[in-house]
Amino acid sequence: xxxxxxxxxxxxxxxxxxxxxxxxSKRDLELLxxxxxxxxxxxxxxxxxxKSTDVLSFPFEEIPMAPLGSIIINAQAVLSVANDLGHTVxxxxxxxxxxxxxxxxxxxxxIDGGEMREKEEALIKAFNLPKSLIVxxxxxEV
Numbered sequence: 001x002x003x004x005x006x007x008x009x010x011x012x013x014x015x016x017x018x019x020x021x022x023x024x025s026k027r028d029l030e031l032l033x034x035x036x037x038x039x040x041x042x043x044x045x046x047x048x049x050x051k052s053t054d055v056l057s058f059p060f061e062e063i064p065m066a067p068l069g070s071i072i073i074n075a076q077a078v079l080s081v082a083n084d085l086g087h088t089v090x091x092x093x094x095x096x097x098x099x100x101x102x103x104x105x106x107x108x109x110x111i112d113g114g115e116m117r118e119k120e121e122a123l124i125k126a127f128n129l130p131k132s133l134i135v136x137x138x139x140x141e142v
Contacts, residue, residue: 003067006033008075013090016127017097023126024105027068031097039074054081055096057103071100087130095130098123 002021006012010033021029034042040052047056054077059069073096082092098120107116124130 001028003028003030004033005031007038008033008035010075010078010089010093013094016090016094020094020098020123020127021101023123024101025068027066029068029101029104030070032070032072033075034072036074036076039072039077042072052077054078055100057100059104059106069104071097071104073097073100085130091130094127095124098129 002014002018004012004014012033017031036052039056040050042056043053044050046058052074054074056072057069058072060066073093078089078092078096082089085092102116102119107119109116
């Protein structure tokens with residue numbers, strides 16, 4: 001089950017994020033959708049970075065019956081990037097959700113030698129989504 005706290009006007013693609021979650025884990029998780037300022041505050045408090053970001057993940061401890069963790073998504077970032085890249089808000093939200101979920105599952109694109117990118121690409125193909133966050137970021141760096 002995904003426990004959702006949507007503090008925005010976004011309409012969430014519940015069916016697809018539920019399907020994606022169930023394909024990767026049977027554990028519950030928390031999903032919070034916030035505005036730009038709330039995301040900045042959370043990022044500053046928990047990571048010491050005083051700026052907003054698009055998605056954050058906070059895994060919970062590996063305790064039987066405990067939820068997997070929390071994913072926090074910035075609603076304004078979803079709208080902005082979807083508009084900039086010309087795809088749907090639902091697709092952008094789903095891409096960020098996948099990214100956050102993979103972090104909860106222990107993937108880390110900064111150190112894993114491409115494993116997270118491969119897993120994202122497999123999910124993108126399976127659920128017919130546009131380019132992943134990692135791919136877009138890597139294309140900007142080139």
